[in-house]
Amino acid sequence: MNSSTKNQDPRSQKNIQNFSSSKFPNFDICIIGGGPAGLEAGIVAKELDANVIIIDDNPVLGGQLIKQTHKFFGSKAHYCGVRGIDIAKILTDMVDELKIDVLNNATVVGYYDDDTLGVLKEDKLFPIKAKIYIFAAGASENxxxxxxxxxxxxxxxxxxxxxxxxxxxxxxxxxxxxxxxxxxxxxxxxxxxxxxxxxxxxxxxxxxxxxxxxxxxxxxxxxxxxxxxxxxxxxxxxxxxxxxxxxxxxxxxxxxxxxxxxxxxxxxxxxGLSPLCELLYQAGCRIDYVPELGGNVPYHNENMMTSKSHIFVCGDLACIEEASTAMLEGKIAGAKAYETLYKENKKSNEIIVQANKELSNIRSSPFEQRILSGKEKMR
Ligand SMILES: Cc1cc2nc3c(=O)[nH]c(=O)nc-3n(C[C@H](O)[C@H](O)[C@H](O)COP(=O)(O)OP(=O)(O)OC[C@H]3O[C@@H](n4cnc5c(N)ncnc54)[C@H](O)[C@@H]3O)c2cc1C
Missing domain, CATH: 3.50.50.60 (FAD/NAD(P)-binding domain)
Incomplete structure (x- = not known):
């Protein structure tokens, strides 16, 4: 953080105007977090033709996946038998192919009253504005x-x-x-x-x-x-x-x-892990305490929409679960964000129906009953 911004209240509106002016245009959808959930959300939204940016604080995309050298379990559709690092590569290649805007090494440090994000990169703070935000920031260790x-x-x-x-x-x-x-x-x-x-x-x-x-x-x-x-x-x-x-x-x-x-x-x-929901508190989203989902979690409906209709969540931030379910929630969040901006079409509808079907399959296992009851508690 440079000296001019160091001692200022990061929530003050005036402070935002002091940020160096942004070279980034306004986006339809801004995704915070480039793990499996955020990447799938971005891929789906971009494939549906939304203008998307993904912001991640790491030098490379993939979130937790970049450290997972073991082969994943589950079904073929969810990369069973593939190592986490290789799943990260597959998703990152898709992001590249679709020419999705990516801001790496950049941390979202604040959510401001005019629905603007404060982003810190290379000691500079600047604003990014989007019509819809999808928070996929994952979790922190207990x-x-x-x-x-x-x-x-x-x-x-x-x-x-x-x-x-x-x-x-x-x-x-x-x-x-x-x-x-x-x-x-x-x-x-x-x-x-x-x-x-x-x-x-x-x-x-x-x-x-x-x-x-x-x-x-x-x-x-x-x-x-x-x-x-x-x-x-x-x-x-x-x-x-x-x-x-x-x-x-x-x-x-x-x-x-x-x-x-x-x-x-x-x-x-x-x-265990706790969802990283500080930015959602700042955004004024309703936060519920649901132990089954990992503690304090942003309220979200079955479309991954929070108590604010322009803010969605997915992945470990919405409930501590797995990469497979994080990716499916990401797909739902990406497609629903698109539908909120534009309108439902055959493709967006198919993505949501299919992702929900796969989520139900995974969550029908006895290991997942806790998650189901947590999600139900929230409704
Ligand atoms: C040891 C281990 C083994 C696992 N094994 C499996 C397995 O075999 N199968 C399986 O399905 N799952 C497994 N998981 C779980 C899986 O990795 C997570 O559920 C999944 O990565 C969650 O995805 P996500 O996108 O929600 O979050 P993450 O993968 O955590 O990604 C979130 C990203 O957001 C970034 N971020 C956070 N805050 C900000 C901010 N303010 N600004 C910018 N960027 C930000 C983070 O740095 C990160 O890159 C394992 C997890 C661990 C730790």
Whole structure:
């Protein structure tokens, strides 16, 4: 941020006028976030002939996919058997082919009263205006507080995945993983592949949270998974040298006398994600607390429209789920945004019907009942 904008209230209207004037034209649809949800929204809207821009704060498009070296599950239609990084490439190639405007390395930092976005790129703030906004900003990792949880060596599991799979940095020698959801099972497997020892995965519940197939792989590799355990302390002077874990009782109370010290130089926190809805708060959208969807989430109807008819959401920002469902929600958001601007046509209608059909199929699995009940709660 340059010195002229540094100390100003980022929400003040006057401030927006002080931004360097934009070389960007007004857009029909502006998409915030270039992960699978935002990319599909952009592709669909552009194919329907809307004028679209995608803004993403990373140097390359793909969101979480760019760090996912494992092959995806699900059906062929949703890239089953394809690695996340390759899905990112397929979607990015489509964006290029369609000549969709993309603004990389650019962060949307504010939503202003005249429905303008403040965008920060290379130390410059400038406005972007569109008729419709689709927020697809994803989620942030949940953190855990315990003694010394601020020691270097305590990481979010996603951060470790970024270090290894995007930047090729081996993050440590011996890891303890907290949480056994899919992220807590996949990232340690990738650590093993990178030659890092995994001391254990601990889980506070009495059952593993992620898919059994991931858990089986990790168990076959000899990594113990301790259920009904939590971490109470990180040990070390300047960085993590060990962790103290303990068993928990029926009320999740620490059971005295069960403490165990595990030597490790990394503690990976994989205890879930929270939708990144700060910009939606700024935009004045209704935000509901729906634990099944990941906590505070922007209200949205079955068309992915928020409480404001010119703002749509999709993907992990709307509910913490999967890349497959994020892409389908993106398609619905893109097509509905187009229909809101122009009008329904055969093609837009077909896209929405097909995406809804595929979403229902995926969400009919027992793993997805939580999501369905969360979405219903919101209606
Ligand atoms: C370890 C791991 C393994 C997974 N494995 C699978 C799997 O096997 N199968 C599967 O289907 N799913 C899997 N997922 C889940 C999947 O990756 C996510 O559900 C999916 O990426 C969500 O897509 P999205 O587009 O909503 O968000 P994201 O992929 O998070 O993309 C959001 C993008 O928006 C950008 N952004 C955020 N805020 C701003 C801002 N203010 N300005 C500009 N840009 C912004 C972010 O940097 C990011 O690039 C996995 C996730 C993880 C972490």
């Amino acid at each position: 953190m855990l507080v315990f003694e010394n949880s601020d020691l270097p060596g305590v990481y979010g599991a996603g951060a470790v995945q970024t270090m290894m799979n995007v930047y090729g940095v081996v993050p440590g020698k011996r890891a303890l993983v907290i949480g056994s959801g899919n992220i807590g099972l996949i990232v340690p497997y990738q650590l093993l592949q990178a030659g890092v020892e995994v001391a254990a995965i601990i889980e506070i519940l009495d059952k593993i949270g992620g898919y059994y197939v991931h858990a089986a792989k990790i168990k076959r590799a000899g990594v113990p998974i301790y259920l009904r355990h939590t971490i109470i302390q990180a040990k070390g002077k300047d960085c993590v040298e060990a962790a103290v874990i303990t068993q928990v009782g029926d009320k999740f109370e620490n059971l005295k006398g069960t403490e165990k010290t595990i030597e490790c130089d990394m503690i990976l926190i994989a205890i």
